[in-house]
Amino acid sequence: MSHTAGIRQNQKLKTRQALLDAALLLLEHQSLSSLGLREVTRAAGVTPTAFYRHFADTAALGVALVEETLGSLHGLIAAVLAETGDSQERVDRSVEVIARHVGAQPAHFRFIAREQHGGVGPVREAIAAQLFRFAEEVACALGQEPGSAGWSEEDLLMLGGFYVDHMVMTASALLDAGPENERAVVRQARRRLRLVSIGRAHWLDEAPARDGELDEAPARD
């Protein structure tokens, strides 16, 4: 009933995808808040009124784009982290996977990087929610490693979020750099991740606790 063809529903999905693709193409050189409804439909080859059959706003279209881009990525990083090998090897693999995905779908990631802090509220929230899910997944994967013995859940989530944020940072750096500087960006991203890995290995050595105390009595002025 739901997954059968249905000529009509099929065509609807087709033009919906055409709208998404056209929007993504236009968003390569502008941001969502300046993207016009008519502009999208013109690029997609349909009339402006047809847009309303699929999305209420350009904001709704943006949310759909977020899920198209990030929704299919869940479990990927966690899978990479769950692989065998020492820490440096896994760092290299992670960066490689990111670089490959960004290289394969530049427009999608440019959109995410641009709208993560963009002017459209719902889209920002959708991206934040997806990235938080990533952070949780990474934290969970990290927690199952032997190297995470003695780590609190909060610290694991902190580390997972750090990795995710760094991933996004690297992705947008790759996009800003262009193919000729890709090597240098990858090289630097690896080093930063390695720095974090080293810090992680020695995390429990120095000044582990007593953080809350400092937190509760900060210099007010």
Place this chain on the structure above:
Amino acid sequence: MSHTAGIRQNQKLKTRQALLDAALLLLEHQSLSSLGLREVTRAAGVTPTAFYRHFADTAALGVALVEETLGSLHGLIAAVLAETGDSQERVDRSVEVIARHVGAQPAHFRFIAREQHGGVGPVREAIAAQLFRFAEEVACALGQEPGSAGWSEEDLLMLGGFYVDHMVMTASALLDAGPENERAVVRQARRRLRLVSIGRAHWLDEAPARDGELDEAPARD
């Protein structure tokens, strides 16, 4: 001749500032690419045509905003890093300074975070240039510390850039979180910085070199 009052030039600067302020106010809820010229002049209390006496584009206005926000910050972080104290103390101070500045001028930093990867090319480039200058300054400050013995210039710049990127990340996290969660964000930012500091202290211990080799022979597939 140049720095004397001049009633006329004074008034011109005044309305220029009015335009900048009005724009910043409007940019709190939208991004630059969707900011209209008329919208700005209306909020500033001048006619649309008066805009052209000060800026060619809204893009040019954006660049001016970038320099207003980031231009006055140079040397600040470097000064903090040059202070006395152990590494953890400096980390706390840095985060505190960032939080204070973001709290004092939220709109400015929201603008920077939003337009860093936004849809307006010249503004993106202006922000990137300023942030790179920050990275250089931080790297320079780090290089003069005893703890940086044996570090290559490239690694220092990597670390400086990392700190700067983290600063921007923290700033936008503070803005996204709102005052009620500010504590938690500050707490997490501190921990991340501490993680990096620990990694920095042990950077030269493990697998320092042979990075170039791996770089030249990456897995092509």
Place this chain on the structure above:
DNA sequence: CAATTCAGTGAACACTCGTACTCCGAACGG
């Protein structure tokens, strides 16, 4: 004290925009 510069005005231009209508015709369900 003229002459001139120039920041800001006000009206008009030719657009694009989002949205509300009516209408068509192919796919659908009984």
Place this chain on the structure above:
DNA sequence: CCGTTCGGAGTACGAGTGTTCACTGAATTG
């Protein structure tokens, strides 16, 4: 097979946009 559903087309409207042009009048200059 026939009535219904519904994705999409076409038209029209009011509002808002960037930019132009000739202008005014106070500050500046010699």
